[in-house]
Amino acid sequence: MTAPVTPAAPVTRAVSGAARRGVVGWVLYDLANTIFSLNILSLYFALWVVDDMGGRDGDYLLTNSFSMAIIFLSAPFLGALSDQVPRRMPFLVVSTVVCCVFTALLGLGGLAVSLVLFVVANVAFQAGLIFYDALLPSVSDEANRGRIGGIGVGVGYAGSLVGLGIGLVTLELLDGTKPAVFRLTALAFFLFALPCFAFVRERRRPVERGFGRETFVTAWEELRGTASRVRRYRGLPRFLVGRIFYADAANTLIATLGIYATREIGFSDAEVQAVLAAGIIGAIPGGILWGRVVDWIGPKRTLSYVLWLWAVVMGATAAIAYLDLPKAAFWPVAPLAGIALGGTWAADRPFMLRLSPPRYLGQFYGLYAMVGRFAAIIGPLLWTLIVDGLGLGRPAAVLSLLGLVVIAWFIIRPVDDGPRDWGPEDRDRETTPANASTGSALAGELPVS
Numbered sequence: 001m002t003a004p005v006t007p008a009a010p011v012t013r014a015v016s017g018a019a020r021r022g023v024v025g026w027v028l029y030d031l032a033n034t035i036f037s038l039n040i041l042s043l044y045f046a047l048w049v050v051d052d053m054g055g056r057d058g059d060y061l062l063t064n065s066f067s068m069a070i071i072f073l074s075a076p077f078l079g080a081l082s083d084q085v086p087r088r089m090p091f092l093v094v095s096t097v098v099c100c101v102f103t104a105l106l107g108l109g110g111l112a113v114s115l116v117l118f119v120v121a122n123v124a125f126q127a128g129l130i131f132y133d134a135l136l137p138s139v140s141d142e143a144n145r146g147r148i149g150g151i152g153v154g155v156g157y158a159g160s161l162v163g164l165g166i167g168l169v170t171l172e173l174l175d176g177t178k179p180a181v182f183r184l185t186a187l188a189f190f191l192f193a194l195p196c197f198a199f200v201r202e203r204r205r206p207v208e209r210g211f212g213r214e215t216f217v218t219a220w221e222e223l224r225g226t227a228s229r230v231r232r233y234r235g236l237p238r239f240l241v242g243r244i245f246y247a248d249a250a251n252t253l254i255a256t257l258g259i260y261a262t263r264e265i266g267f268s269d270a271e272v273q274a275v276l277a278a279g280i281i282g283a284i285p286g287g288i289l290w291g292r293v294v295d296w297i298g299p300k301r302t303l304s305y306v307l308w309l310w311a312v313v314m315g316a317t318a319a320i321a322y323l324d325l326p327k328a329a330f331w332p333v334a335p336l337a338g339i340a341l342g343g344t345w346a347a348d349r350p351f352m353l354r355l356s357p358p359r360y361l362g363q364f365y366g367l368y369a370m371v372g373r374f375a376a377i378i379g380p381l382l383w384t385l386i387v388d389g390l391g392l393g394r395p396a397a398v399l400s401l402l403g404l405v406v407i408a409w410f411i412i413r414p415v416d417d418g419p420r421d422w423g424p425e426d427r428d429r430e431t432t433p434a435n436a437s438t439g440s441a442l443a444g445e446l447p448v449s
Contacts, residue, residue, distance in 0.1 A: 018201060019139070023148055025199035026139045029092075029132055030152040032192030034159030035166070036125055039185040040103060044167055045118060048178040053111040060115075067119040071126040072373040079130050079366025087202045088131045088362060095128035096193050104186035107179025126369065133349060134365045137358070138202045142419060145353065146299065150291010150346035157283040157342060162188065164277075229360065230367065235415035236355040240371050242415075243348065245408035246307055247372055249401040250344050252379030253314060253337065254279070256394070264321040264394050265330045275334040282338025290343035299351035300417035306343035307409045313337045314402040318395040354417050379404070 039045075041064070049055040082088045102121035106114050140148040166184050170176040230236055261267040261275055294302045313336050320329050356364040379401065386397040 018199075021195075021199040022139045022201055023151075025195035025197070026132075026135060027148070027152045027155050028192050029196035030156030031159035031162065032189045032196075033125065033129065033132070034156045035163040035185055035192070036099065036103065036189045038160045038163035039167060039181060040106075040118075041122065041125075043163075044178050044181050044185075045106060048107065048182075049111065049115075052178060053114075055111055059111070063115045063118060064122065067122040068126070068373050070119070070123050072370055074123075075127070075130055075369040075373070076363060076366035078127050079134070079362040079364065079369070080360075082131055082134065082362035088134055089197065089200065089202050092128055092131040092135070093197055095124045095131065096190070096197075099124035099128060100186040100190040103189070104183045106182040107177075126373070130362070130365050130369045132196075133352075133368070134361050135200055135202060136349065136353060137361070138200055144295060145350045146291045146294025146296075146302070146346065148291070149349050150287045150289070150294065150342075153287030153291065153342050153346045154284045155287075157280055157287060157338075159192075160280045230364070233355060233357060235417070236364070238411055238415050239351060239355055240367060242408045242411035243368070243371050244374060244378065245404045245411065246303075246310070246344065247348075248379040249314070249404040249408070250310060250341060252383055253310075253317070253398065253401055254341060255380070256383060256397075257334070257337065260317065260321075260394055260398070261330065265327055267327065267330070271327075275331070278331070279334040279338035279341070282335030283342040284338075286339035286342030287346045288342075290339075290346040293343075294347050294350050298417050299347045299354055300412065300415055302343065303347040303351060303412065304409060306340055306347055307405050309336065309340045309343065310405045311402055313340055314398050314405065318398040318402070321393075321395040351417060354419070355415075357420075357422050359422075 046060045049060045078091075082091050099121050102117045102124065105117050106121070108114070108117075136145065136149060163185065166188060167181050170181045170184060171178070174180075230240070257279070258272045258276060261272050267275065290302060290306065293305075313333060316336075317330075317333055319325070320333070352365070352368050353361075382400055382404075383397045386392050386400055387394055
């Protein structure tokens with residue numbers, strides 16, 4: 001009776017080890033891309049353009065908007081293209097390497113050349129996110145998807161601290177320059193991405209032809225029917241529309257938190273940095289804990305609770321200024337905003353995955369990315385209109401973001417996030433996964449506290 005069991009034990013351990021390595025690799029990529037996001041998109045490149053090279057704010061902002069417009073237009077096609085090949089990992093590898101190479105070249109050849117290099121680096125970075133998000137099913141199953149996605153979010157925000165550390169050591173301790181920060185950022189991005197390339201064992205999909213001209217033609221033909229295809233899947237259109245509103249509100253508040261804290265609350269620059277650090281630190285456990293909640297009660301209910309937490313954060317932010325409360329009242333707001341931000345992405349990604357048919361996962365994640373880029377437009381325009389155009393002040397602008405959150409909640413409320421029983425036409429055309437039994441191994445043996 002025991003003879004057949006004995007040889008099976010080491011196989012189970014080997015599969016479990018491969019599964020754990022895949023999860024670690026996938027999670028570390030979230031950390032890697034956050035280093036780039038903070039150092040290049042949010043902080044040091046913009047400072048280099050304005051402070052070191054004498055450029056205008058618009059030189060960076062318009063260049064960034066141009067790169068976002070490119071990915072806005074191309075994201076659905078890139079996702080559809082990835083659906084036509086056996087594996088998405090090669091797309092992620094190429095986009096990451098391109099991003100790292102062009103990031104390392106920033107600062108060479110003057111301002112104009114660096115702005116062009118930045119466009120290429122950011123487009124490659126944003127494209128990589130499409131392929132990366134679509135790899136979540138390769139390292140998870142329905143039982144643990146929220147937990148693993150939440151760990152990715154939490155560890156990803158730890159990448160912000162790594163990015164800040166790179167900048168601090170390079171500029172302060174080593175008396176370096178910002179181009180040196182760019183090169184170290186590129187190196188850190190690449191090194192932390194390597195485990196994902198090496199350990200994530202993606203499910204292969206059989207294809208009728210090799211990669212070539214026909215692949216692009218088929219992807220374009222698939223893309224032409226995307227809009228009508230999305231409407232076939234219950235809840236998906238509502239979710240994508242709702243995502244525009246809550247992503248816009250969350251991103252706009254985080255982007256303007258520093259300005260709000262100095263101009264409306266009266267914080268010093270040093271206090272603002274401490275507030276932002278508190279927000280990042282709050283997002284790390286926030287993503288991990290909310291991910292567990294996703295597995296417990298589902299992504300929709302989790303996202304609903306997160307949106308109400310955003311409502312509390314935004315209401316408190318406006319009330320502190322309107323009521324002229326002491327500065328100390330603002331200190332809890334930043335970590336609460338971080339917890340809400342971590343929860344937003346911990347619930348958001350599994351929600352999208354629950355609503356999307358496996359066969360069109362890349363294509364629909366392209367739409368998901370496109371919606372995210374579009375969401376980066378509305379909030380800043382609304383903020384500018386209320387503050388500068390109408391002269392109503394920043395607290396009123398925060399209340400307008402609260403209105404966006406409420407709208408998002410009403411849009412998403414009817415969506416059913418129950419597991420789907422996909423028909424043959426919606427299932428992924430895949431062979432046996434390289435890490436078969438990954439889901440059960442992860443669900444029972446992933447060593448996460």
